[in-house]
Amino acid sequence: MSKVILDISMSLDGFIAGSNDNQKQPLGDGGQTIQSWLFSGDQPSRYNEFFKLSSTNRKVFDDPIPKTGAMIVGRKTFDIVNGWGGSHPIRDVPIFVVTHKAPETYLENNTSFTFVTDGIESAIQQAKEAANGKNVSIGTASIAQQCIRAKLIDEMHLHVSPTLLGNGIRLFDQIGTEHIKLESEKVVDGSDVIHLKYRLLY
Numbered sequence: 001m002s003k004v005i006l007d008i009s010m011s012l013d014g015f016i017a018g019s020n021d022n023q024k025q026p027l028g029d030g031g032q033t034i035q036s037w038l039f040s041g042d043q044p045s046r047y048n049e050f051f052k053l054s055s056t057n058r059k060v061f062d063d064p065i066p067k068t069g070a071m072i073v074g075r076k077t078f079d080i081v082n083g084w085g086g087s088h089p090i091r092d093v094p095i096f097v098v099t100h101k102a103p104e105t106y107l108e109n110n111t112s113f114t115f116v117t118d119g120i121e122s123a124i125q126q127a128k129e130a131a132n133g134k135n136v137s138i139g140t141a142s143i144a145q146q147c148i149r150a151k152l153i154d155e156m157h158l159h160v161s162p163t164l165l166g167n168g169i170r171l172f173d174q175i176g177t178e179h180i181k182l183e184s185e186k187v188v189d190g191s192d193v194i195h196l197k198y199r200l201l202y
Contacts, residue, residue, distance in 0.1 A: 037193035069131025075099035
């Protein structure tokens with residue numbers, strides 16, 4: 001059965017990017033430290049040699065990929081990374097972009113993009129259909145927040161960097177006031193990162 005999984009790197013004080021994020025620095029001021037674990041080792045990912053990881057981190061990074069059938073991101077992320085030049089680092093996984101208006105032109109090479117203009121519930125439904133039983137991955141703050149408010153996330157895979165960023169884009173802003181209990185399923189002490197896996201108990 002398909003699960004909706006938030007899979008994202010963050011600083012210890014809760015930021016997924018620094019301030020002033022833009023196309024020249026997608027992770028904002030100082031934000032590159034949040035994802036340094038993806039490039040701090042000597043073992044390439046089995047799915048993209050761009051990522052160089054320690055053995056522990058590579059297992060955490062690689063294991064979910066064959067179980068992932070679709071991804072959902074927000075329009076801001078899509079624009080900042082310029083649609084990954086039409087080819088997301090994880091090949092052959094369709095990406096659904098939640099937006100108010102689809103762009104008139106965009107690049108599409110190894111990755112297919114679908115622009116969803118009628119809300120997060122529709123994006124989840126379309127992504128699950130495309131995933132065909134595999135999981136749907138969420139990797140941006142705005143989409144995560146919308147999914148948490150709508151109780152659509154099943155699990156959180158958080159990769160916590162030993163960094164206090166101080167400001168930027170917070171992961172858990174605007175998630176509502178309702179208390180949500182999490183069940184800890186796994187903790188992995190990686191290189192320059194702690195990997196946490198939680199199940200959400202709505």
